[in-house]
Amino acid sequence: MITAIVNVHCDGRRIPEVAQALAELDGVSEVYSVTGDVDLVVMVRVREHDRLADVIAGGIARVEGVVGTTTNIAFRAYSRHDLETAFALGFD
Secondary structure, X not given: OEEEEEEEEEOHHHHHHHHHHHHOOOOEEEEEEOOOOXXXXXXXXXXXXXXXXXXXXXXXXXXXXXXXXXXXXXXXXXXXXXXXXXXXXXOO
């Protein structure tokens, strides 16, 4: 599974509508409204690398109200369980 984290800048007056439209796209697993430099963070999960272009450039970037995007591709996933194990000091 390939995971991409897409930061979305959008028309501030349309955040709820844009978020809903993005959440309905095939390949989008979650959409978060956030504070900070971007308006929305979109989690994209696909099985094939070529599908990223379909979902991001062909889908997310074309939703009315989206002004711009930046994308980060995840190399490796760490679950809470993995992190707790990695940082455990061995004390009971």
